[in-house]
Amino acid sequence: MDALGYLREQIEAWRRAGTYQALRELESACEPVCRFDGREVINLASNNYLGLTNHPRLVEAAVEATRRYGVGSGAVRTISGTMSLHLELERRIAAFKQVEAAVVFQSGFAANAGTVAAILGPEDHIVSDELNHASIIDGCRLSKAKIHVFPHKDVLAADRVLTELADVPGRKLLITDGVFSMDGDIAPLPGLAAVARRHGAIMMVDDAHSSGVLGRNGRGTIDHYDLHGKVDIQVGTLSKAIGALGGYVCGSRALIEYLYHRARPFLFSTSHPPAVAATCLAAFDILDQEPERIENLWANTRYFKDALTAAGFNTGMSETPITPVMVGDAALAHSFSRELFEGGVLATGIGYPTVPQGKARVRTIVTATHTREQLDRALEVLTSAARRLGILR
Ligand SMILES: *Cc1c(COP(=O)(O)O)cnc(C)c1O
Numbered sequence: 001m002d003a004l005g006y007l008r009e010q011i012e013a014w015r016r017a018g019t020y021q022a023l024r025e026l027e028s029a030c031e032p033v034c035r036f037d038g039r040e041v042i043n044l045a046s047n048n049y050l051g052l053t054n055h056p057r058l059v060e061a062a063v064e065a066t067r068r069y070g071v072g073s074g075a076v077r078t079i080s081g082t083m084s085l086h087l088e089l090e091r092r093i094a095a096f097k098q099v100e101a102a103v104v105f106q107s108g109f110a111a112n113a114g115t116v117a118a119i120l121g122p123e124d125h126i127v128s129d130e131l132n133h134a135s136i137i138d139g140c141r142l143s144k145a146k147i148h149v150f151p152h153k154d155v156l157a158a159d160r161v162l163t164e165l166a167d168v169p170g171r172k173l174l175i176t177d178g179v180f181s182m183d184g185d186i187a188p189l190p191g192l193a194a195v196a197r198r199h200g201a202i203m204m205v206d207d208a209h210s211s212g213v214l215g216r217n218g219r220g221t222i223d224h225y226d227l228h229g230k231v232d233i234q235v236g237t238l239s240k241a242i243g244a245l246g247g248y249v250c251g252s253r254a255l256i257e258y259l260y261h262r263a264r265p266f267l268f269s270t271s272h273p274p275a276v277a278a279t280c281l282a283a284f285d286i287l288d289q290e291p292e293r294i295e296n297l298w299a300n301t302r303y304f305k306d307a308l309t310a311a312g313f314n315t316g317m318s319e320t321p322i323t324p325v326m327v328g329d330a331a332l333a334h335s336f337s338r339e340l341f342e343g344g345v346l347a348t349g350i351g352y353p354t355v356p357q358g359k360a361r362v363r364t365i366v367t368a369t370h371t372r373e374q375l376d377r378a379l380e381v382l383t384s385a386a387r388r389l390g391i392l393r
Helices: 006-015 056-069 082-096 108-119 134-143 153-165 189-199 254-261 266-268 274-289 293-309 330-343 372-388
Strands: 034-035 039-043 102-103 125-129 148-150 170-179 202-206 233-237 247-251 322-328 348-350 359-365
Touching: 039 372, 056 233, 056 274, 082 102, 082 233, 082 247, 082 274, 102 108, 102 254, 102 266, 108 170, 108 202, 108 233, 108 247, 108 254, 108 266, 125 134, 125 153, 134 170, 148 153, 153 170, 153 189, 170 189, 189 202, 247 266, 254 359, 274 372, 293 372, 322 330, 330 348, 330 359, 330 372
Parallel strands: 125 148, 125 170, 170 202, 202 233
Antiparallel strands: 034 039, 102 247, 233 247, 322 359, 348 359
16 A cells, blocks of 8 residues: 555646656756756756856855855754854845845745744735745745735735725735746836835835846845835845845844744754855855846846747746746646757746646746857747747747
């Protein structure tokens, strides 16, 4: 008797449906051209926006910190695992985001889930965009607060929900991604922040895909819209543009001290190795000192997006380097992705439950370090594969 037999049945069902996804094995560093599963491909599937994953100064910082401080912190932050490098990084992030304080978590996922679950309880209410990231959704569920989902980017709908909740007891949290990870569109933050303020709700923004991408030197959507002081909680990741690993929450000193006492990933999971903190510190230096990386990222973004549109692809709602190629059917998206790989391009097929049924896509992300030749080649491969599969006529 195999008590886990039902898992195998489900996996077989995914195989039959064409939605089973094998992991691609990356055999080189994460770069514009990488080797996956023995094949050289143009990588349009990483979040390494600025090409920092193997920037010499970040590598040097990691090696130097490891030599000096070893490979681990030895404990969770609240016991004995708070190293000078962790605190230096948090001060650096707070200054970068122009807020009082910041706290680093093991990942962006932990930052979102840990924070929402810590600050709200069963008597509270969360007003959440329907396309918010899974880590926000999990944090909302863990908090046991009542969850009110509003249609994507619909400021008036969010306002209506909060109006209906006006006389209902409990705290209210309005929460959104800054840039949506599967569609690449930007949240209507000025409108949402005004709605939150009018209703006395807490405003929280997850800038995982905007830090290092939008705003001055990559300060994110709050800076992009000049909303400093109008968003109570900002979340960011150190795993995407920053090139390493981790997440952070920033806001008031009181928020951060509260999280020290109540955020469960902070309390119950070991802090980053010193190499990670040192790497991230070096990355923030690069954001200040090499602004041309962000300029290149946006120049490549415009070039690639314009070319995709000109070729006849539907790129959905994208306004950022995340550019989906909309396909519709999940099995078709996965075959498209496989064809692209055979042609020398890595771009991931994404279907339900990551995106709604019928809105499957292949997601592309260009980086600052892709060359025009690489982007042109990728476009040829995309176009010919799409013609073969009837995605383009
Ligand atoms: C990637 C992502 C996260 C998680 O960040 P990690 O550091 O990879 O855990 C959180 N929110 C959004 C919107 C993301 O895209």
